[in-house]
Amino acid sequence: MKKRVFKLFWAWQDDQENKWLEKMAEEGWKLSKYNLLVYTFEKMDPKKYIYKTDFKSNQNHDLQEYLALFEDAGWEHVTQYAGWHYFRTEPGKAKTPDIYTDVNSKVEMFRRLLWFLLMPLMAIIIIACTIVFNDSYSHIKLMVVLKITYVLLICLLGFSVLNILYKMKKLKE
Numbered sequence: 001m002k003k004r005v006f007k008l009f010w011a012w013q014d015d016q017e018n019k020w021l022e023k024m025a026e027e028g029w030k031l032s033k034y035n036l037l038v039y040t041f042e043k044m045d046p047k048k049y050i051y052k053t054d055f056k057s058n059q060n061h062d063l064q065e066y067l068a069l070f071e072d073a074g075w076e077h078v079t080q081y082a083g084w085h086y087f088r089t090e091p092g093k094a095k096t097p098d099i100y101t102d103v104n105s106k107v108e109m110f111r112r113l114l115w116f117l118l119m120p121l122m123a124i125i126i127i128a129c130t131i132v133f134n135d136s137y138s139h140i141k142l143m144v145v146l147k148i149t150y151v152l153l154i155c156l157l158g159f160s161v162l163n164i165l166y167k168m169k170k171l172k173e
Contacts, residue, residue: 001043003029008037011113011160012167014053021051021088033079034086049088052099055113057083075099083116103171110168114161121157128154 005024009017021031021039026048029041052075056066066085067077074094075087087099100106128150131143 002032003041003043005039005041006037007039010163011055012110012163018051018053021086022049025049025051025088031078031086031088034081034084036081048091050091050094050097051078051086051088054085054087054099055083055109055116056085057112057116070099073099083113107168107171110164110171114164114168117157117161117164121154121161124150124153124157 007020009020024031024039024041025044026046028044028046030044030047030049031039031051032042033040070077070087073096075089078086078088080086091097100109128147132147132150
């Protein structure tokens with residue numbers, strides 16, 4: 001039996017997402033797939049699992065080595081989506097209780113994510129400036145919708161970047 005749950009977690013809410021996945025496992029649902037805000041679970045006997053997420057850019061040239069590293073440490077790769085990888089283990093089976101052995105490695109993961117978000121943010125800002133501040137496009141009726149879309153994208157990406165920076169600051173403290 002499968003169950004699909006629509007749920008939003010922001011990138012900086014990784015701890016809350018992991019705790020929620022662990023709670024689902026205790027209720028008898030183990031994660032089998034994640035795809036754009038939709039978690040797919042399979043029914044199982046209630047079990048204690050530890051879930052962790054890691055961000056790795058979509059450059060999968062070293063994916064097998066990456067996954068082997070986690071497997072050797074006792075972590076099962078469950079699924080991946082848009083650079084996010086989901087791992088789980090049973091308590092006591094992994095060599096380490098977390099996939100990050102120190103704060104610096106977790107901060108580095110968020111730094112990779114930050115660069116992943118900053119590139120499109122800068123591109124969208126440049127494109128938006130050429131459209132928003134250029135009156136030669138004012139005759140196009142859908143231009144207002146496009147301008148609003150760009151402003152919303154900039155706000156969303158900016159909000160994400162600021163929260164990730166805040167999370168990195170809190171981790172360093």
